[in-house]
Amino acid sequence: MKNKIRLGILGGGGDSLIGIVHRIASSMHDSYEIIGGVFNPDFSENIKFAKEIGLNEDRIYQDYEEMIEAELKLDESKRMEVVSILTPNFLHYPMAKKLLENNFSVICEKPMTTTFEEAQDLEQIYKSKNLTFAVTYTYTGYPMIRQMKEMINDGVIGEVQRVDLQYYQGWINPIIHDSVKRSKTWRLQPDKSGISCCIGDIGTHAFDMLEYVTGMEVQELLSDLNYVYDDNSMDVDGTILIRFSDKIKGVIRASQIATGEENCFTVAIYGRKGGLKWQQENPNYLNHLSEGEPLKVLKPGHDYNSDFSKISTKLPPGHPEGMFDSMANIYNGVAREIRGEKEFTGEYPTLNDGLRGMLFIEKAVESHNNGNTWVKLNRD
Numbered sequence: 348m349k350n351k352i353r354l355g356i357l358g359g360g361g362d363s364l365i366g367i368v369h370r371i372a373s374s375m376h377d378s379y380e381i382i383g384g385v386f387n388p389d390f391s392e393n394i395k396f397a398k399e400i401g402l403n404e405d406r407i408y409q410d411y412e413e414m415i416e417a418e419l420k421l422d423e424s425k426r427m428e429v430v431s432i433l434t435p436n437f438l439h440y441p442m443a444k445k446l447l448e449n450n451f452s453v454i455c456e457k458p459m460t461t462t463f464e465e466a467q468d469l470e471q472i473y474k475s476k477n478l479t480f481a482v483t484y485t486y487t488g489y490p491m492i493r494q495m496k497e498m499i500n501d502g503v504i505g506e507v508q509r510v511d512l513q514y515y516q517g518w519i520n521p522i523i524h525d526s527v528k529r530s531k532t533w534r535l536q537p538d539k540s541g542i543s544c545c546i547g548d549i550g551t552h553a554f555d556m557l558e559y560v561t562g563m564e565v566q567e568l569l570s571d572l573n574y575v576y577d578d579n580s581m582d583v584d585g586t587i588l589i590r591f592s593d594k595i596k597g598v599i600r601a602s603q604i605a606t607g608e609e610n611c612f613t614v615a616i617y618g619r620k621g622g623l624k625w626q627q628e629n630p631n632y633l634n635h636l637s638e639g640e641p642l643k644v645l646k647p648g649h650d651y652n653s654d655f656s657k658i659s660t661k662l663p664p665g666h667p668e669g670m671f672d673s674m675a676n677i678y679n680g681v682a683r684e685i686r687g688e689k690e691f692t693g694e695y696p697t698l699n700d701g702l703r704g705m706l707f708i709e710k711a712v713e714s715h716n717n718g719n720t721w722v723k724l725n726r727d
């Protein structure tokens with residue numbers, strides 16, 4: 348019998364959006380046991396929530412520093428092995444740094460840090476350790492996204508020539524026009540969120556997805572962001588032109604003021620022989636477009652899918668799986684890595700993906716602030 352991986356959680360309390368996704372995802376492949384953590388900065392809320400989800404109070408801590416100190420005193424066979432960081436963005440870096448320094452593997456929410464410099468610092472520490480570090484770009488776990496990645500890699504659509512990623516939400520619309528609500532939203536506060544709201548929060552998903560499915564690195568970008576009000580320092584909308592090269596180009600369109608939109612994330616990649624198109628709100632359908640042929644719609648779990656896509660679904664065709672399952676595939680990838688069972692490129696997004704995400708955010712803001720100029724995505 349395999350031992351379950353002992354998992355700690357920072358953030359993701361009962362009041363959070365993403366906590367339940369991680370808790371359910373970590374349980375789906377029977378590989379993890381949640382041991383404890385810090386779910387809330389308020390200790391009484393923290394204990395209350397831990398009890399609600401049936402955890403023993405012994406391993407519920409005041410803060411991450413106390414948690415690390417106490418866990419290190421335990422025998423290695425009892426100690427947390429992996430810690431998930433699900434807090435607002437500004438806490439990712441100090442938490443991840445201390446965890447890595449003390450030899451805990453990490454599953455970190457995106458964006459990985461609030462600056463590229465912090466991301467580089469984590470990279471340095473990570474390189475000196477033999478640990479696993481994942482960044483939860485959740486949508487890369489969908490079976491039809493993994494199918495898209497494999498089809499592009501196998502040349503099914505030919506050489507990529509046009510990319511178009513759209514990530515539209517509308518939830519900031521009622522907030523941006525109300526200064527009280529605006530001041531209470533951490534994603535619109537630079538000290539909690541970083542230098543960008545929309546591009547940091549969802550543009551970064553689109554950027555990671557683009558590099559994930561194409562297997563190529565973006566070379567240059569030009570961005571035009573919208574802050575809507577002069578006294579608002581955080582973008583809520585942006586259009587970013589992308590160049591892989593002089594001959595391979597496209598666009599990332601991200602908005603949190605696309606009124607009425609929910610989580611409309613669309614990925615479209617066009618090659619010389621055909622195109623592939625996927626929508627997050629209907630994740631079990633992958634459209635394969637070709638010239639002069641009828642549209643083909645691929646679905647999960649069938650033998651015509653790649654092995655990587657097939658390990659990313661748990662039920663026979665026709666039983667819809669969704670975002671919990673997608674996140675679970677990332678947790679499963681981390682578990683397979685830790686157990687030496689990982690087979691495919693892209694089973695979980697890595698620290699390097701998180702680092703490139705931070706480079707993208709900084710360069711998108713730089714390009715806008717420069718007066719919408721082309722900026723290279725290099726590390727200097």
Ligand SMILES: NC(=O)c1ccc[n+]([C@@H]2O[C@H](COP(=O)([O-])OP(=O)(O)OC[C@H]3O[C@@H](n4cnc5c(N)ncnc54)[C@H](O)[C@@H]3O)[C@@H](O)[C@H]2O)c1
Pocket residue numbers: 357358359360361362363364365366385386387388410411433434435436438456457458483484485548
């Ligand atoms: N991968 C995705 O698709 C996805 C979706 C939503 C959010 N996120 C990311 O997840 C993170 C959290 O987002 P959210 O929407 O769940 O935020 P949220 O505000 O809904 O929840 C944040 C949680 O962190 C807890 N917290 C705050 N300070 C803490 C501290 N010092 N110690 C311990 N816990 C603390 C809060 O109590 C709360 O439970 C963000 O980085 C966000 O970008 C990712």
